[in-house]
Amino acid sequence: xxxxxxxxxxxxxxxxxxxxxxxxxxxxxxxxFLEMIDVLNETLILDGDDPIAFDHDCREGICGACSxxxxxxxxxxxxxxxxxxxxxxxxxxxxxxxxxxxxAAAFPVIKDLIVDxxxxxxxxxxxxxxxxxxxxxxxxxxxxxxxxxxDLAFEAATCxxxxxxxxxxxxxxxxxxxxxxxxxxxxxxQGQPERDSRxxxxxxxxDDAGFGGCTNAGECTMVCPxxxxxxxxxxxxxxxxxxxxxx
Amino acid sequence: xxxxxFWSEGEPVVDKAAPDGxxxxxxxxxxxxxxxxxxxxxxxxxxxxxxxxxxxxSAAATLAEAGYHVKSYCYQDSPRRAHSIAxxxxxxxxxxxxxxxxxxxxxxxxxxKGGDFRARESNVYRLAQxxxxxxxxxxxxxxxxxxxxxxxxxxxSFGGTQVxxxxxxxxxxxxxxxxxxxxxxERQIGLGNVEMNARHExxxxxxxxxxxxxIVVRDMVTGEISTEFxxxxxxxxxxxxxxxxxxxxxxxxxxxxxxRAHRKGALFANPCxxxxxxxxxxxxxxxxxxxxxxxxxxxxxxxxxxxxxxxxTRKASDIPEDERDYYLERIYPSFGNLVPRDIASxxxxxxxxxxxxxxxGGLGVYLDFADAISRLGRKAVEAKYGNLFEMYERxxxxxxxxxxxxxxxxxHYTMGGLWVDYDLQSTVPGLFVVGEANFSDHGANRLGASxxxxxxxxxxxxxxxxxxxxLASGPFPKVTETDAPVVEARKQVEDRIEKFLSIDGDRTxxxxxxxxxxxxxxxxxxxxxxxxxxxxxGLIRALKEEFWTRVKVPGKGEELNxxxxxxxxxxxxxxLGELMCIDAxxxxxxxxxxxxxxxxxxxxEALRHDDEFSYAAAWEYFGADGKPTLHKxxxxxxxxxxxxxxxx
Numbered sequence: 001x002x003x004x005x006x007x008x009x010x011x012x013x014x015x016x017x018x019x020x021x022x023x024x025x026x027x028x029x030x031x032x033f034l035e036m037i038d039v040l041n042e043t044l045i046l047d048g049d050d051p052i053a054f055d056h057d058c059r060e061g062i063c064g065a066c067s068x069x070x071x072x073x074x075x076x077x078x079x080x081x082x083x084x085x086x087x088x089x090x091x092x093x094x095x096x097x098x099x100x101x102x103x104a105a106a107f108p109v110i111k112d113l114i115v116d117x118x119x120x121x122x123x124x125x126x127x128x129x130x131x132x133x134x135x136x137x138x139x140x141x142x143x144x145x146x147x148x149x150x151d152l153a154f155e156a157a158t159c160x161x162x163x164x165x166x167x168x169x170x171x172x173x174x175x176x177x178x179x180x181x182x183x184x185x186x187x188x189x190q191g192q193p194e195r196d197s198r199x200x201x202x203x204x205x206x207d208d209a210g211f212g213g214c215t216n217a218g219e220c221t222m223v224c225p226x227x228x229x230x231x232x233x234x235x236x237x238x239x240x241x242x243x244x245x246x247x
Numbered sequence: 248x249x250x251x252x253f254w255s256e257g258e259p260v261v262d263k264a265a266p267d268g269x270x271x272x273x274x275x276x277x278x279x280x281x282x283x284x285x286x287x288x289x290x291x292x293x294x295x296x297x298x299x300x301x302x303x304x305s306a307a308a309t310l311a312e313a314g315y316h317v318k319s320y321c322y323q324d325s326p327r328r329a330h331s332i333a334x335x336x337x338x339x340x341x342x343x344x345x346x347x348x349x350x351x352x353x354x355x356x357x358x359x360k361g362g363d364f365r366a367r368e369s370n371v372y373r374l375a376q377x378x379x380x381x382x383x384x385x386x387x388x389x390x391x392x393x394x395x396x397x398x399x400x401x402x403x404s405f406g407g408t409q410v411x412x413x414x415x416x417x418x419x420x421x422x423x424x425x426x427x428x429x430x431x432x433e434r435q436i437g438l439g440n441v442e443m444n445a446r447h448e449x450x451x452x453x454x455x456x457x458x459x460x461x462i463v464v465r466d467m468v469t470g471e472i473s474t475e476f477x478x479x480x481x482x483x484x485x486x487x488x489x490x491x492x493x494x495x496x497x498x499x500x501x502x503x504x505x506x507r508a509h510r511k512g513a514l515f516a517n518p519c520x521x522x523x524x525x526x527x528x529x530x531x532x533x534x535x536x537x538x539x540x541x542x543x544x545x546x547x548x549x550x551x552x553x554x555x556x557x558x559x560t561r562k563a564s565d566i567p568e569d570e571r572d573y574y575l576e577r578i579y580p581s582f583g584n585l586v587p588r589d590i591a592s593x594x595x596x597x598x599x600x601x602x603x604x605x606x607x608g609g610l611g612v613y614l615d616f617a618d619a620i621s622r623l624g625r626k627a628v629e630a631k632y633g634n635l636f637e638m639y640e641r642x643x644x645x646x647x648x649x650x651x652x653x654x655x656x657x658x659h660y661t662m663g664g665l666w667v668d669y670d671l672q673s674t675v676p677g678l679f680v681v682g683e684a685n686f687s688d689h690g691a692n693r694l695g696a697s698x699x700x701x702x703x704x705x706x707x708x709x710x711x712x713x714x715x716x717x718l719a720s721g722p723f724p725k726v727t728e729t730d731a732p733v734v735e736a737r738k739q740v741e742d743r744i745e746k747f748l749s750i751d752g753d754r755t756x757x758x759x760x761x762x763x764x765x766x767x768x769x770x771x772x773x774x775x776x777x778x779x780x781x782x783x784x785g786l787i788r789a790l791k792e793e794f795w796t797r798v799k800v801p802g803k804g805e806e807l808n809x810x811x812x813x814x815x816x817x818x819x820x821x822x823l824g825e826l827m828c829i830d831a832x833x834x835x836x837x838x839x840x841x842x843x844x845x846x847x848x849x850x851x852e853a854l855r856h857d858d859e860f861s862y863a864a865a866w867e868y869f870g871a872d873g874k875p876t877l878h879k880x881x882x883x884x885x886x887x888x889x890x891x892x893x894x895x
Contacts, residue, residue, distance in 0.1 A: 012806070028531070059497070059537045059539075060537075120325065130430070134312060140382045154423070
């Protein structure tokens with residue numbers, strides 16, 4: 001297939017950026033979207049141009065590194081699919097495809113399509129864990145967990161921390177990301193002792209990092225490659241109300 | 248053959264840390280004999296840890312909890328993205344929750360045997376022992392393992408074992424275990440006990456007075472080079488499967504941290520032991536940038552077959568039952584589709600070599616779920632493997648509920664790595680190596696669901712106990728920027744970067760990487776021969792020369808420059824590739840993941856030569872004569888006596 005991509009180029013955090021168009025010819029429909037960019041980059045390098053910088057690593061949809069807004073949609077047109085798992089067969093010959101970085105106040109652009117998502121790590125630092133220092137654990141079967149809870153916790157825990165939810169949110173809110181972790185840990189019996197402080201501290205960290213507030217737009221869940229449901233934000237809000245009233 | 252044309256032989260290498268006596272109590276006795284560090288003194292001691300996967304992340308969290316000052320580095324933008332995250336199938340532990348005859352001893356036995364008698368008994372026994380603590384630890388952290396309706400943990404049987412000892416979280420076990428370690432690590436970062444440096448790459452090891460005392464790192468955002476000091480350095484930088492260019496590793500996985508340490512004196516053991524995983528999605532074209540694994544848990548319910556006839560181009564559904572060859576079930580009736588990975592991979596290669604492969608280029612075999620779907624129902628299959636089926640469909644555009652998956656072997660894991668003693672200390676004092684980066688526990692072949700076990704065993708339970716014995720003799724004299732070895736290490740990094748940028752040739756870094764990968768896959772892949780390996784060494788040497796004269800690295804050093812990063816990694820992979828071929832050439836036997844064409848039984852099975860090769864091959868970096876030096880560590884089997892691995 002022959003396509004045209006228009007890519008956001010920005011040389012550094014404080015530089016201005018712009019969309020630049022490139023023709024990519026003879027791409028196999030079986031190539032992944034990132035492989036299409038790889039092929040483009042090979043020609044850019046040999047032509048003496050600066051190749052397009054982008055985050056990627058596992059290329060199998062689980063590490064959460066890849067992060068492109070494709071035709072205005074975080075991770076592109078295919079539902080529940082990361083950029084790296086999107087294949088060119090989902091596009092048509094002759095398509096013009098816009099490629100931009102995540103855009104959110106809390107995710108500043110570093111270069112081209114690469115943004116700084118360390119704010120997510122700060123939210124986890126604030127309480128996205130169960131305090132269980134190595135060696136302190138009782139036998140794994142000491143506390144049974146109802147299958148229903150374990151399965152729900154797992155669903156929430158599949159969040160890959162890519163940040164598409166933030167990129168899609170009109171407010172740049174990280175509520176779905178935070179809610180996923182709150183739900184995962186809050187559904188496990190091991191997570192109960194810190195349940196109240198966790199939700200309060202993580203929400204504070206989220207605000208401190210510059211994420212916007214949630215107004216239930218729901219666009220986060222639409223782009224989430226793992227299909228984290230919006231209802232988890234309800235769980236978070238409920239946990240928060242309970243925690244704050246106990247203070 | 249002219250063995251010495253390619254290598255020299257030096258003194259044997261001996262594991263001085265390994266206790267003797269009954270294997271069951273060796274770990275307890277080592278823990279007791281290891282010196283401890285007074286809690287009040289721990290915060291005066293700094294440990295550098297490179298890599299934040301299961302081994303590095305768990306080690307960083309645990310050492311910080313113990314009170315040490317930890318400096319952690321990863322090349323990804325967050326420690327949560329280390330490639331452990333992609334492990335699908337599960338983690339073994341000798342809990343015997345199924346009451347099916349499992350025990351620490353059986354896990355030990357299976358692992359030594361599965362490793363084709365090329366691993367150390369002491370290490371493997373310890374691994375089996377601490378496996379049970381890992382599950383407890385992870386559950387306490389809130390890892391959402393699969394559970395039964397009664398609320399207890401579910402187990403499944405996994406490639407090559409006949410007991411159900413594998414704990415799992417759907418097809419995302421690695422992700423869940425890594426997030427557990429990552430969250431423990433983030434907690435320590437938040438408490439100020441760990442200084443986290445994401446998007447930083449280690450480019451050199453600093454050795455002062457014979458001890459590992461620091462690293463030279465490049466900030467991958469600004470390009471700034473800095474020197475970082477500590478009382479001990481831990482490498483948890485993963486395996487080197489990307490030497491093949493196409494592998495199931497993440498694109499960033501590299502050997503540079505290990506290779507830089509190797510160049511500075513750390514022996515590299517058994518580099519030729521690579522695991523080719525039988526169930527990966529076949530290549531689709533020249534654009535291919537990596538390969539994707541389909542968890543081998545799929546082999547529990549999927550049946551592997553190819554058409555009986557050569558070049559059979561009919562659709563799978565049009566091939567009648569009696570014209571299909573379920574070759575694993577036929578050749579290995581007692582293990583069937585669950586034979587260990589090396590055996591399943593080579594069997595797939597053999598049927599494809601016979602011209603019976605399926606899909607584009609005939610490089611694929613079917614993994615068929617039709618029986619499982621009719622026996623268990625689609626819903627049950629979906630519950631077990633849903634995400635894997637979806638992933639397959641996204642990549643190939645084919646629906647595995649309707650037609651069988653096509654799979655082909657791909658490089659997946661490397662058993663070789665830096666040589667370490669029982670304490671996980673390399674031959675450079677103060678340099679410890681954990682997880683896939685070391686060579687210690689899997690011998691010549693790793694069993695399924697054992698990588699996660701080893702990574703977490705090393706990080707949570709082994710290293711924190713053994714490193715204290717070393718640190719107890721610290722703190723060591725202060726190291727400063729102006730010390731000669733520090734100045735030299737920094738200069739090595741700066742000169743190398745300068746060199747990459749100044750060549751300004753006409754070939755991209757990736758083009759060299761692809762070419763190296765082709766050479767390695769062709770001659771050092773699933774079957775190796777003296778002729779092929781000798782040829783490969785010549786090709787790699789020529790490639791190396793070409794690389795250093797024709798590579799084109801755009802941009803500058805003082806900026807985010809992904810091609811500069813790649814150039815450094817590929818330069819090291821080229822050197823490693825040569826050593827792998829030399830190691831494969833010297834080992835004139837077949838064992839585990841290393842199959843030598845010249846060493847097979849009349850019916851084509853691997854033939855070991857225990858009389859000659861019952862040792863770990865630890866290599867010293869290419870000396871002045873341009874040849875690596877072989878140091879042998881003899882392996883003794885007091886408990887599990889070497890026998891022919893038979894899965895028939």
